[in-house]
Amino acid sequence: MSFQDLSSDIRASAPDLRGRLLANQDLSGLTWFRVGGPAQILFTPADDEDLAYLLSKLPEEIPVTVIGLGSNLIVRDGGIPGVVVRLGGKAFGEIKLETGDRLRAGTAVPDVKVARAAADASLEGLAFYRGIPGSIGGALRMNAGAHGGETTDVLVEARGVTRKGEIVTLSHAQMGFTYRNSAASTRDIIFTSALFQGRPGDQTLIQAEMDRVTQAREAAQPIKERTGGSTFKNPEGGKAWKLIDAAGCRGLRVGGAQVSEMHCNFLINTGGATAADVEGLGEEVRRRVKENSGFELQWEIKRLGVAA
CATH class of the missing domain: 3.30.465.10 (Uridine Diphospho-n-acetylenolpyruvylglucosamine Reductase; domain 3)
Incomplete structure (x- = not known):
């Protein structure tokens, strides 16, 4: 999927911009899961003032999303519309x-x-x-x-x-x-x-x-895998990994995504997973835990963007 290229319009409205502006930039390589679609615009500002300048000139109807190291993040397969800000340097x-x-x-x-x-x-x-x-x-x-x-x-x-x-x-x-x-x-x-x-x-x-x-x-954690860290918050009165294990989800798979055998509160990309696989697996885990224990797990991993 590709988005309309907004880079020319943005540069026209913010001619003194110093940071890097890239259209339809693939984001999968910036996430630890190695899944997801493109950013409509990926912006890497030069400094605080450069970021402030862009935001002051950007039309309000254009959404802005910020991502960091991509460790605790699922970017959906359709990508993220608007401007994605990634700080660096x-x-x-x-x-x-x-x-x-x-x-x-x-x-x-x-x-x-x-x-x-x-x-x-x-x-x-x-x-x-x-x-x-x-x-x-x-x-x-x-x-x-x-x-x-x-x-x-x-x-x-x-x-x-x-x-x-x-x-x-x-x-x-x-x-x-x-x-x-x-x-x-x-x-x-x-x-x-x-x-x-x-x-x-x-x-x-x-x-x-x-x-x-x-x-x-x-x-205790599958840190050498393509993972996003702890998937769900610990609910009051319970431990997420114990609830997931009790619901029979250890090792559960959806496409190329799997619940870690080492730590049940970690999802991993075993190779070739899509963002839909990873998120779908997480939702299936939530469903099974709710059915088994009554606890409704809340995502700790952030999910951004649109489906393909």
Whole structure:
């Protein structure tokens, strides 16, 4: 499937744009599942101001979607209409230490790099990011957490750009964090950087904690497969993987997609899966769990775009 090419119209309305603008760009290679269709327009801004400039000039009827590392994401086979923003490069990929045991990171920075930078600076509190396969942008929107820590525990503030092109800073309170979500995820803000609060610690002990997280993840999760991380949120009073296992879904397949034998809350692309296979498998798992236990699992993985 291909979309109408909007690139000429966009450049005409935003002639001073400095970032890269590509029409009908395949997104499957940017997702960890390796599935999905194209972006009508894929935009990689040069910096915050470039992103703000585009958004201020873009007609309101053109939808805007932001993607990060593609780890916790299904792009549907028909692709994503409108403008897809993917942050990258030095402007969104830097980590800086600040006074008061604080660390600032661009939202394109992988979570694991933030954990490593904090460890190198002997800062406790951010080692849990070693176990999260994503970027800081996704962590902000989803209140990402693992191994006893969550983004809400360490965030001071987040900087971003609104759909109207305004550069804003949101405090921790304004983020409205809840379990694997934030109130900010419902607002038209593209986050560009975040400020985290650490605390002084022993570098050797911090590194040992990161090693423990790494070993636990490698032992329990299919991290070498084409997967999107944890598929469903843990419902109140239950563990998603246990409910999935009890419903007989371990190893269940739809086309080229399969429920992991290693960890039931992971879906994997065994080779040749479509986005429809992966999402369809997830919906079948939800149906069986509901039928077996009464629990209605909620997706943790984000699903974007239109069907083929």
